[in-house]
Amino acid sequence: MPVVSWIIVGCCLVLAVWALVLAVRNTSVTFNQLIGAGVIEVALIAQMIVAGVSLGGGHELGDPVTFWGYLITALVMMPVAAVVAFAERSRWSSVVLAVAAAVLIVMQVRVNQVWMTS
Numbered sequence: 001m002p003v004v005s006w007i008i009v010g011c012c013l014v015l016a017v018w019a020l021v022l023a024v025r026n027t028s029v030t031f032n033q034l035i036g037a038g039v040i041e042v043a044l045i046a047q048m049i050v051a052g053v054s055l056g057g058g059h060e061l062g063d064p065v066t067f068w069g070y071l072i073t074a075l076v077m078m079p080v081a082a083v084v085a086f087a088e089r090s091r092w093s094s095v096v097l098a099v100a101a102a103v104l105i106v107m108q109v110r111v112n113q114v115w116m117t118s
Contacts, residue, residue, distance in 0.1 A: 002112050002116070004043065004046060004047045004050055005047065005108045005111055005112050005115075006108075006112075007043060008043045008044065008047060008104070008108050009105050009108045009109070011036070011039060011043060012101040012102070012104045012105045013101070013105060014036070015033065015036045015037065015097065015098075015101040016097075016098045016101035016102050016105070017098075018033060018036070019033060019094045019095070019097040019098035019101065020094070020095075020098045022091070022094040023091050023092075023095045023098060025091075027094060028085075028088070028089045028090055028091065028093045028094060029086065029093040029094050029096075033085075033094075033097060034082050034085070037078050037079075037081070037082045037097065037100075037101075040078055040104070041075070041078050044071070044074055044075050044078070045075065047071065047111075048071050048075065051067075051071065051115075061114065061115070062114065063117075066114055067111065067114045067115065070107050070110055070111045070114070071111065073107065074104055074107050074108070077100055077103065077104060077107075078100060078104065080100075081096055081097055081099075081100030082097070084096050085097045
C-alpha cells in the first residue's frame with residue numbers, strides 16, 4: 001500500500017510544479033495537465049482497490065473512518081479541481097490544479113500514517 005501512495009505523491013508533485021510554472025507564466029491549464037490529473041485519478045482508484053484487498057486479507061486499521069475518508073475525499077478532489085480548472089480559462093486554473101495536487105500530497109502522507117499505525 002505505501003508504494004502506491006508514494007507513486008501518487010510523485011505524480012502529484014510533478015503536476016503541482018508543472019501547474020505552478022504555468023501559473024507564473026500567466027497561462028491556463030493545458031489538456032495534457034488534465035490528462036495528468038486523470039492518471040492521478042486512476043492511481044487513486046488503484047489505491048482504493050489495493051487497500052480494499054489488503055483489508056479483506058486481514059490487514060487491520062486503527063482508524064478506518066479516517067482512512068476511508070481521506071481516500072474518498074482524494075478521489076473526489078481531483079475531478080472537481082479539473083472541472084474548475086477547465087471552466088476557468090485564466091492563470092487561476094493552473095493555481096487551482098496546483099493547489100489540488102499539493103493537497104493530495106498532504107492527504108497521501110496522512111493515508112500512509114494511518115495505514116502504518118495499524
